[in-house]
Amino acid sequence: MTTERDYDVVVLGAGSGRSVLSEELAHLRTAIIDCGPYGGTCLNRGCIPTKMFLHVAEVAGSLPELSRLGVDARVDQVRWREIRDRIFDRIDTFAASGPEGARSAGIDAYIGAARFVGPRRLVVAEPGGDVEVTAAQVVLAQGASPVVPQVIHDSGVPFHTSDTVMRIEELPKQMLVLGGGVIGTEMAQLFWGLGVEITMVTKGPHLVKGVGEDIGRRFTELMGERWALHLNAEVTSVAERGDGIHVGLADGTTLVTDQLLVAVGRRPNTGDIGLDLAGVEVDSDSGRVLVDEFGRTSAEGVWALGDVSSVHQLKHLANDQARTVRHNVLHPDAPKPLRAKAIPSAVFSDPQLAIVGETLPQVLAAGCDAVAFTQKLGDTAYGWALEDTTSVCTVVAERGTGVVLGAQLMAPQASSLIQPLIDATARGLSARDVATTQMWIHPAAMELIENALLGVAEAAGT
Ligand SMILES: Cc1cc2nc3c(=O)[nH]c(=O)nc-3n(C[C@H](O)[C@H](O)[C@H](O)COP(=O)(O)OP(=O)(O)OC[C@H]3O[C@@H](n4cnc5c(N)ncnc54)[C@H](O)[C@@H]3O)c2cc1C
Numbered sequence: 011m012t013t014e015r016d017y018d019v020v021v022l023g024a025g026s027g028r029s030v031l032s033e034e035l036a037h038l039r040t041a042i043i044d045c046g047p048y049g050g051t052c053l054n055r056g057c058i059p060t061k062m063f064l065h066v067a068e069v070a071g072s073l074p075e076l077s078r079l080g081v082d083a084r085v086d087q088v089r090w091r092e093i094r095d096r097i098f099d100r101i102d103t104f105a106a107s108g109p110e111g112a113r114s115a116g117i118d119a120y121i122g123a124a125r126f127v128g129p130r131r132l133v134v135a136e137p138g139g140d141v142e143v144t145a146a147q148v149v150l151a152q153g154a155s156p157v158v159p160q161v162i163h164d165s166g167v168p169f170h171t172s173d174t175v176m177r178i179e180e181l182p183k184q185m186l187v188l189g190g191g192v193i194g195t196e197m198a199q200l201f202w203g204l205g206v207e208i209t210m211v212t213k214g215p216h217l218v219k220g221v222g223e224d225i226g227r228r229f230t231e232l233m234g235e236r237w238a239l240h241l242n243a244e245v246t247s248v249a250e251r252g253d254g255i256h257v258g259l260a261d262g263t264t265l266v267t268d269q270l271l272v273a274v275g276r277r278p279n280t281g282d283i284g285l286d287l288a289g290v291e292v293d294s295d296s297g298r299v300l301v302d303e304f305g306r307t308s309a310e311g312v313w314a315l316g317d318v319s320s321v322h323q324l325k326h327l328a329n330d331q332a333r334t335v336r337h338n339v340l341h342p343d344a345p346k347p348l349r350a351k352a353i354p355s356a357v358f359s360d361p362q363l364a365i366v367g368e369t370l371p372q373v374l375a376a377g378c379d380a381v382a383f384t385q386k387l388g389d390t391a392y393g394w395a396l397e398d399t400t401s402v403c404t405v406v407a408e409r410g411t412g413v414v415l416g417a418q419l420m421a422p423q424a425s426s427l428i429q430p431l432i433d434a435t436a437r438g439l440s441a442r443d444v445a446t447t448q449m450w451i452h453p454a455a456m457e458l459i460e461n462a463l464l465g466v467a468e469a470a471g472t
């Protein structure tokens with residue numbers, strides 16, 4: 011027998027969707043549904059565990075580098091299971107408290123896979139039986155999942171994705187990472203830092219999209235000194251043999267590995283959940299739920315946020331959208347637009363990459379007269395301390411006004427260093443104003459940003 015329940019607001023997905031249901035909605039009848047651990051991708055298998063592992067990997071991976079500075083050190087042993095369990099004991103305990111935490115805040119928390127059976131009408135397959143849930147407003151926040159190329163899927167060969175690889179029992183000797191995007195690069199960094207021999211196979215001429223041609227090329231060269239890189243490559247065959255997994259490439263190369271990690275993108279979770287019955291339109295190419303500037307889908311009273319509907323799959327963006335959608339659910343007659351400008355992102359490799367806004371070619375292609383300036387960290391005082399030879403910051407600004415339009419960084423802690431440039435891009439500030447209306451601590455790494463701003467202000471003629 012199916013139980014039926016009716017609500018004012020139901021959220022599908024307890025990742026970023028959970029924060030839609032804050033205190034401000036306490037006067038409404040609300041529910042949240044998730045089939046996986048509460049906290050979604052970021053907490054359980056994304057941002058948080060990767061960065062906890064990457065910290066360890068970065069420290070361990072940097073030891074051989076010390077010899078350049080006159081200190082010889084080496085890693086004697088990596089206690090993988092201990093590292094893994096320390097990280098996931100903390101995460102799993104937190105995630106397990108999610109449903110109870112929601113219930114104690116007055117939100118009905120369902121644990122089970124949901125599918126639509128009509129407009130704003132869902133069936134949740136709970137352990138105790140199906141529950142039919144209806145609501146005046148529904149928020150779609152069911153995220154995305156790893157894409158697996160057909161050739162791997164059809165081969166029957168065991169493989170990992172980012173969902174599973176951080177929970178393996180033993181570190182392999184070798185790992186082949188398929189995909190040189192953000193996940194592939196962070197995972198390669200993580201396992202390389204812990205002593206695994208990495209081979210990376212990817213489409214395209216360099217790792218990580220969107221950082222600009224120059225940084226993309228420099229970064230790819232750097233990573234190529236650490237692990238074997240097969241660029242512009244296509245996998246044509248995969249088979250398991252006695253000596254390991256054989257991966258054949260279109261150029262005739264055969265690679266043999268202990269473990270295969272697939273990281274070739276993530277597709278929104280929109281298939282097979284009856285979105286057509288709900289009247290929710292989906293882009294057939296990308297699988298994304300189509301939303302307007304306010305996060306409204308094509309179905310009356312249905313909103314969407316995060317990876318299920320965004321071009322950029324980023325946690326801070328999903329969080330920002332959750333805040334906006336929360337407002338819009340409460341004030342549908344006075345909705346606020348989702349933030350579309352100055353969306354920053356970072357890759358937590360070593361060195362880190364960080365970007366915001368546009369690259370110079372993108373700005374010029376859009377018809378704006380702009381200039382760019384690149385500052386090396388090695389030419390600042392802190393860069394001397396690091397003996398840095400690779401870190402750079404490029405700032406793009408409008409010619410004549412010097413308004414900052416974007417920035418790309420490759421540097422230690424680039425994800426933090428970029429913040430004044432995110433501020434400048436978001437608020438349309440001039441590079442000279444940002445550089446000269448405050449003091450910059452000497453001799454801090456942040457002088458990289460100060461000098462880049464002064465350089466681009468000069469180039470822009472301000
Ligand atoms: C390895 C990795 C590292 C990452 N690192 C970063 C980072 O450093 N910084 C960053 O900004 N972003 C990072 N991301 C991206 C970030 O994790 C996502 O952008 C973000 O978590 C998306 O949040 P969301 O709420 O849209 O989806 P999710 O957090 O995925 O939540 C969706 C939820 O919906 C549930 N669900 C799906 N379908 C159903 C259904 N039919 N019924 C019931 N429940 C369902 C799922 O179980 C899930 O809990 C990373 C991603 C990965 C994979």
Ligand SMILES: NC(=O)c1ccc[n+]([C@@H]2O[C@H](COP(=O)([O-])OP(=O)(O)OC[C@H]3O[C@@H](n4cnc5c(N)ncnc54)[C@H](O)[C@@H]3O)[C@@H](O)[C@H]2O)c1
Nearest residue numbers: 189190191192193194212213214273274275276323356357
């Ligand atoms: N630090 C962060 O913010 C962070 C970290 C991890 C993930 N994420 C988010 O997760 C998203 C997904 O990450 P991702 O790395 O899976 O996707 P991605 O789109 O960033 O990279 C996929 C890579 O795989 C390559 N590729 C695609 N198909 C291939 C194939 N068949 N064979 C070989 N290579 C192939 C692509 O050329 C690309 O380099 C990212 O776009 C990002 O938004 C963010």
